[in-house]
Amino acid sequence: MAGKPKVAFYWCASCGGCEESVVDLAEAILDVVAAVDIIFWPVAMDFKRSDVEALPDGSILVSMINGAIRSSEQEEMARLLRRKSRLLLAYGACAQLGGIPGLANQFDREQLVRFAYDDCPSVQNPDKVRPRPQAQDDGRTVTLPVLHQVVRTLDQVVPVDYYLPGCPPTPRLLNQAVAALLSGTLPPRGSVLAPDIALCDECPRKDSKPADLRLAEFKRPHWAVIDPEKCFLAQGLLCMGPGTRGGCEALCIRGNMPCSGCFGPTSRVRDQGAKILSSICSNLAATEKPEIDRILTTIPDPLGTFYRYSLAASLLRKRVAA
Amino acid sequence: MQEPIQAAWNTAYTKVNQEYLQRRTISIDPITRLEGHGKIEIFLDDKGEVERAYLQVPELRGFETFCIGRPAEDMPQITSRICGVCPTAHHMASIRALDDLYKVQPPLTATKIRELVYHTFMLEDHALHFYVLGGPDFIVGPGAPKEQRNVVGVIQKVGLEVGKKVISMRRRLRELIAYFGGKVIHPVLGLPGGVSKGLDPADLPGVKQLAQDGAEFARFTLQVFKDVVLKNDQYLKLITSDTYTHRTHYMGLVDDRNRLNFYAGKIRVVDPTGKEFAAFPVQHYLVYIAEHVEPWSYVKFCYLKPLGWKGFVEGPESSVYSVAPLARLNAADGMPTPEAQQAYEEYLGTLGGKPVHHTLANHWARVIEMLCAAERMQELVNDPAITGTEIRTIPTATPNVGIGVVEAPRGTLIHHYETDENGLIRKANLIVATQGNSARMAMGVEKSARGLIHGGKVSDGLLNMIEMAFRAYDPCHGCATHSLPGQIPLTVIIRDGAGQVVQELRR
Numbered sequence: 001m002a003g004k005p006k007v008a009f010y011w012c013a014s015c016g017g018c019e020e021s022v023v024d025l026a027e028a029i030l031d032v033v034a035a036v037d038i039i040f041w042p043v044a045m046d047f048k049r050s051d052v053e054a055l056p057d058g059s060i061l062v063s064m065i066n067g068a069i070r071s072s073e074q075e076e077m078a079r080l081l082r083r084k085s086r087l088l089l090a091y092g093a094c095a096q097l098g099g100i101p102g103l104a105n106q107f108d109r110e111q112l113v114r115f116a117y118d119d120c121p122s123v124q125n126p127d128k129v130r131p132r133p134q135a136q137d138d139g140r141t142v143t144l145p146v147l148h149q150v151v152r153t154l155d156q157v158v159p160v161d162y163y164l165p166g167c168p169p170t171p172r173l174l175n176q177a178v179a180a181l182l183s184g185t186l187p188p189r190g191s192v193l194a195p196d197i198a199l200c201d202e203c204p205r206k207d208s209k210p211a212d213l214r215l216a217e218f219k220r221p222h223w224a225v226i227d228p229e230k231c232f233l234a235q236g237l238l239c240m241g242p243g244t245r246g247g248c249e250a251l252c253i254r255g256n257m258p259c260s261g262c263f264g265p266t267s268r269v270r271d272q273g274a275k276i277l278s279s280i281c282s283n284l285a286a287t288e289k290p291e292i293d294r295i296l297t298t299i300p301d302p303l304g305t306f307y308r309y310s311l312a313a314s315l316l317r318k319r320v321a322a
Numbered sequence: 323m324q325e326p327i328q329a330a331w332n333t334a335y336t337k338v339n340q341e342y343l344q345r346r347t348i349s350i351d352p353i354t355r356l357e358g359h360g361k362i363e364i365f366l367d368d369k370g371e372v373e374r375a376y377l378q379v380p381e382l383r384g385f386e387t388f389c390i391g392r393p394a395e396d397m398p399q400i401t402s403r404i405c406g407v408c409p410t411a412h413h414m415a416s417i418r419a420l421d422d423l424y425k426v427q428p429p430l431t432a433t434k435i436r437e438l439v440y441h442t443f444m445l446e447d448h449a450l451h452f453y454v455l456g457g458p459d460f461i462v463g464p465g466a467p468k469e470q471r472n473v474v475g476v477i478q479k480v481g482l483e484v485g486k487k488v489i490s491m492r493r494r495l496r497e498l499i500a501y502f503g504g505k506v507i508h509p510v511l512g513l514p515g516g517v518s519k520g521l522d523p524a525d526l527p528g529v530k531q532l533a534q535d536g537a538e539f540a541r542f543t544l545q546v547f548k549d550v551v552l553k554n555d556q557y558l559k560l561i562t563s564d565t566y567t568h569r570t571h572y573m574g575l576v577d578d579r580n581r582l583n584f585y586a587g588k589i590r591v592v593d594p595t596g597k598e599f600a601a602f603p604v605q606h607y608l609v610y611i612a613e614h615v616e617p618w619s620y621v622k623f624c625y626l627k628p629l630g631w632k633g634f635v636e637g638p639e640s641s642v643y644s645v646a647p648l649a650r651l652n653a654a655d656g657m658p659t660p661e662a663q664q665a666y667e668e669y670l671g672t673l674g675g676k677p678v679h680h681t682l683a684n685h686w687a688r689v690i691e692m693l694c695a696a697e698r699m700q701e702l703v704n705d706p707a708i709t710g711t712e713i714r715t716i717p718t719a720t721p722n723v724g725i726g727v728v729e730a731p732r733g734t735l736i737h738h739y740e741t742d743e744n745g746l747i748r749k750a751n752l753i754v755a756t757q758g759n760s761a762r763m764a765m766g767v768e769k770s771a772r773g774l775i776h777g778g779k780v781s782d783g784l785l786n787m788i789e790m791a792f793r794a795y796d797p798c799h800g801c802a803t804h805s806l807p808g809q810i811p812l813t814v815i816i817r818d819g820a821g822q823v824v825q826e827l828r829r
Contacts, residue, residue, distance in 0.1 A: 013383060017406015017507040023450075024506070026493040027486070070383065100403040103388040112384030116622070117615050120386065121738075121751050123622065124612045124631065131382075135617035140365050142376055142618040168406065168507050220745075222395040222424070222513045222717060255504020255511055256518040260399060300746055304392045308400075 005061035005182065008040035008052070009091075010081060012074035013101045013151065014067030018092040021168035025175065032178055036061075040081075049077070052084055060085040062181055064164070068094040068101050068312060069152040073145040082158040089177070089193075093167040093262050095154040096192075097272075098312020100167070102151045103304065105311050105318040109149050153313045163192040166248055167262035167309060173247060194247030196267050199259050202246040205231045214285035218298040221257065232258040233283075238305060243269065243276030262309050271315045273306035362788065364771050370778025375768040377792065379621035379760070389750040394423055394721060394741050397750075398512035401737065404754065407450075409508045410443040410499060411730035411755070412737075414585070419737040420514035422605070423724025423745075424717035431710030432516035437585050438529075438702045439502050439511065440728070444584055444695040445536055446495035447731045448647075448688050451796045452543060453488045456685050459790055460551045464560070480546070491539045494532055501525070516714035523709045533703045537661075537696040540689075544665060547689045552672070561682040562673070565773040566791060569594040569636045569679050570762055571626060571643035574653035575729045576601075582654035582694065584729040590653045591626065591643060594636070596677040599626070604727035607736055611753060614761075623761040624753065634765045642765070645733025645758035646795055647687035652677040657690070659697035665690045681766055684794040721745045730755040732796050759795045766791040 011019060025032060039060065040052050063085040069075050082088050093099040104112060117123060117130050135142045154160055164177055177193045180186050187193070200206060209231035219236045226232075232239035232253075240261035241253075248263050265272040286292045299305060307314055364375040385404055392400060398416040402409035414436065421428065428436070451457075454473045462475040477485035496506040502519055503509025511517045521529065551557045560566070571594060575587045591599040591610065600610055613622035614631045625631050629641035636642065643649070657663040669686055670676060678687075702708055725738045733755035740749040770791035774784045 015403050015406035015409075017403070017409060020406050020507050024493075024496065026489055029489075100400060101383050103400075104384050106391075107384070107387050112382065112387045115387045116382060116384065120613070121608055121749075122611055122613045122753060123615065124627070125615045129615040129617050131615070131620045132617045137376075137616075137618055138374070140374060142363055142378065144378060144618065144620065147382060167403070220393060220395060221518075222420075222515065225714070225716070226518065228519070251500070252504045252510045255500075255502065255509065257504060257510040300393050300744060301391055301396070304396065304400075 004035065004037040006039045006055075006059060007036045008060050008063040008081060008085065009038070010040065010042065010063065010065045010077055012065060012067030012078065012095070012154075013070035014092070014094050014099070017168045018066035018094075021092075021166075021171060022174065024171050026171070028171070028175060035178075035182060049080070052080060055084050057083050058086050062087040062089055064089045064091040065154055066091040066095050066168075068098045069148070069154065069157050070101065070104075071145040071147050075148075075157055078154060078158050087161045087181075088154075088158065089162045089164060090154040090160045091164050092169055093165065093264065093309045095160075096163045096165055096313070097264050097310040098151050098153050099309050102153075102310070102312030103308070105151050106303065107319065109147055113147075150318050151312045156312075161189050162186070163264075165192055165194050165245055165263040170248060170251075172249070192245065192264070192267065194245055194263065197246045198266060199241040199244045199246040199248065199250065199263065203231075203241055203250050203253055205229065205253060208234055210234055213283040215280065215283050215295065216285045217295055220300070226256055228256050238280075238299065240276055240306075242279045243272055260308055261306075264310060264313075272310045273303075273314055273316075276306050277302070362767055362771075364775065366775070366778055370776065372768070372772040372775050375771040376618050377764045377767040378619045382620045386750045386752060389747050392747050394420060394724070394739055394745045394747055395514060397737070397739065397747070399508065399510060401752070402508045404752070406507050408443075408447060408730050408732065408755075410440065410447075410503070411728060411732075411735055413503075413509055413512050414440055415726050415728045415730070415735045415737045417512035417514070418586070418726025418728060419724040419739055420512070420726070421724070422726055423721045423739055423741065424514045425719040426515035426715050426717040428516045428715055429710070429712040430707045431520065432713045432715075434702055434705055434708045434710075435502060435517050435521060435713065436512075438699060438708065439499055439509070440585050441695040441698045441702065442495050442498050442536075444731055445540065445692055445699065446492045446499075448692045448695070449488065449492055449495075449539075449543065451731070452547075452685070452689060452692070456688075456793055456796065459786070459793070460557060460685065461546070464786055464790060487539070491535065495536060498529065498532055513714065515717050518713075520711060520713045521709050526703070526709055530703045533696070533699040536699055537693070540693040540696040541661070543692055544689050547686060551686070558672075561680050561686075565770050565787075566681045566766070566794075567679050568644075568681060568762055568765055568769070570640050571599060572649035572652035572677060573643050573645050573734050573758060574650035575727065575734065576654050577658060580655040581658040582650050582656070582691075582729075583658065584691075584695070584698075586728075589727065589734060592653050592677060594638060594640065594677070594679070596652065600628075604736055605725050607725065607727075607738070607753065611736075613753075613757070619760075621760050622757060623764070624757045625761060634761055634768070636765065642761045643758060644762045645755055646684060646731070647691050648678060648681070648684040648794075649733065649758075650729060651687045651690065657694050659694050659701070661697055662690055662694035665693055681762075681791065681794045684796075688796070732756050733758045756795070756797050759797065763792045763795055763797060 063081040090096045094101055117125055131144055133144055133146050173194055213233050218238050221237055227235055237258050239258035241259045244259055244261045245263040245266050252259055265275055269275040284292055284295050286295055361378045365373045367373045398413045401416045402413045404412050458476050461479050500506040503511045571591055573591045575583045576590045577583045577587045588601050588603055590601045593599045610627055611624055612627035613624055615622055625641040626643055632639055632641045657666045720743050721741045723740050727736045735755045736753040738751040739747055741747055770788050774787055
């Protein structure tokens with residue numbers, strides 16, 4: 001066992017889907033378990049934080065961390081695993097870009113807490129009780145982690161060596177990443193371990209995408225009859241394909257729904273939302289401002305559409321109180 | 323008082339005071355099922371008996387707030403990110419809320435496809451818990467060496483062939499979900515009034531084969547449960563022991579004949595004696611369900627609103643209710659499919675009739691539900707409507723309020739949206755399945771701690787026994803997350819008031 005490379009998995013502010021995507025290796029997981037020594041995987045294995053603390057620094061080959069950073073405890077764990085690992089891999093959209101939990105940066109923490117414990121219609125809380133980092137209950141002190149003001153990506157907290165994109169990453173990409181790790185054939189540090197092409201390039205509907213889309217209005221999917229063969233943008237349905245990295249096997253497209261952008265940008269793009277927005281705007285069937293405005297108002301939620309997974313990583317990052 | 327006596331008295335007094343202050347606490351941290359974080363704090367009195375135990379959930383992501391401003395039709399995909407283990411449950415509850423929001427009736431084929439996806443999901447998700455999560459406690463044994471109390475131990479016990487069978491069956495079931503949903507983790511099929519993709523008749527034979535194999539797999543699993551658990555008197559004693567018993571209310575969805583339903587129907591609540599307490603459409607949930615806040619956990623505790631919050635108590639005075647397999651089988655009068663009904667009768671016969679208050683019976687109820695889900699899959703794939711081409715009704719109504727419900731594997735799951743006339747979310751409220759069990763689970767952890775910890779002494783076996791008190795529910799706390807294969811790493815540290823470690827156990 002001592003000769004096998006050590007691997008750790010950990011989760012922060014996430015949904016558990018990244019963990020499930022590891023389990024979705026299915027039969028192949030038996031090979032992975034045989035090739036590496038998993039020394040930390042809180043959901044699956046028997047080791048705890050103190051076991052990680054006891055390891056020499058740098059003794060883990062790679063730690064794969066999923067989830068955004070939302071609490072004091074998650075930040076501590078990210079720092080600990082960084083110190084113990086030669087490589088740190090941001091696993092999935094939340095670790096890479098903040099993911100859907102990052103949409104919380106549109107609001108401040110107090111708004112989240114106030115709704116959950118006061119304003120929510122099913123809550124009965126006349127005494128305005130709030131969960132506390134240090135709660136007193138009948139003379140006893142019970143503690144909870146502190147929620148941070150903002151949601152951060154993993155690389156906003158610690159240096160990250162590699163990224164595996166997706167909400168969640170596919171088993172195929174995970175398999176390829178593990179193979180590259182074990183054979184020492186990794187690309188340069190900082191790389192995203194997925195093809196560096198836009199989703200449109202591998203889309204099964206690529207041939208039906210016209211060179212000039214001439215977008216005159218955007219339809220909302222529940223009000224549209226969706227052609228199962230034709231490019232979504234050509235049908236007037238917003239698709240994030242042009243500004244989103246491929247490698248996902250176009251799964252949502254195969255489910256007859258447009259791409260929502262979970263694989264993040266390609267390496268040439270700093271801000272995914274801005275990239276898609278500019279790509280859409282350059283394809284509008286209008287040149288005059290009033291007409292451009294009219295077309296754009298048919299997009300009801302630009303922020304949630306263009307930055308669905310990447311608000312925390314974007315140039316916008318967070319809403320600042322007026 | 324003479325000086326030496328005064329000094330002695332002072333010393334004694336100080337010592338007593340110190341001992342009182344040194345009331346010991348036991349921390350079980352982390353339990354890691356809950357967003358990677360979770361904690362049990364147990365406070366002992368000066369005799370080392372349990373004074374109070376807290377099951378804490380340390381996570382809040384604020385979905386209800388950051389859904390504001392989003393188009394309602396995006397909600398099935400956004401809310402599925404509440405939980406990547408049961409994304410299909412959130413996706414489906416959300417679609418049901420959107421149907422209600424747009425007052426739209428999906429075509430028959432769309433309903434059949436949704437139900438097929440949903441029952442496939444129910445089968446694979448329950449299988450995950452039975453073989454990987456909860457199963458080790460019984461298949462390997464609660465007192466087995468800790469190294470073996472996990473999925474690897476299960477495979478060793480039942481054989482590699484069976485292990486591969488479980489992996490392969492789950493993979494195939496999840497591929498069917500992906501067939502319709504694009505992705506299995508965070509599917510995309512749901513639209514108000516229908517689904518995005520139909521079933522190609524050319525693919526039907528394969529789907530029929532899968533449904534048949536799924537039913538065979540569920541029967542096999544029920545047999546494993548019978549052989550391993552029911553034939554072992556000690557396990558039966560454990561299941562029916564007072565340590566794991568709570569007399570509370572129970573909630574679940576039922577059809578118009580009060581038979582269990584995962585996908586639709588009315589919400590039915592029975593009281594601790596098994597009598598119907600309420601039956602209502604989900605649109606009335608705010609009349610019956612309320613959430614209580616405690617300062618020591620981020621999770622909110624659901625209770626029956628007409629009764630008021632009575633605290634963490636059971637019995638006739640309790641306003642606590644429970645959800646998930648045990649609760650569903652208590653809330654329903656029967657099962658909707660023949661083989662599951664037969665298994666249900668056997669279950670009630672062995673456990674002494676309804677309601678079943680034994681928390682660990684959740685494991686048995688879960689396997690009966692696997693059989694039910696597989697039988698429903700077979701009914702659905704043999705229904706000619708399943709390959710129909712009409713899969714959408716385009717909504718025309720102006721949206722305002724939509725409320726939807728499904729039975730998630732872990733219990734009754736409610737999505738409630740309010741929108742402007744353009745369908746943008748103004749308010750969202752979610753009653754997540756595990757919240758329905760949060761009070762009962764907190765009580766269960768405390769009761770098992772009280773029953774197992776005496777004189778301040780804990781043993782390694784205790785750790786697993788306390789875990790079993792909440793593991794039976796397959797918790798998915800705040801649905802922030804939920805646990806996956808294997809066993810929870812636990813550390814129990816007993817300290818005195820000065821922070822000195824008296825005893826430490828880990829695994």
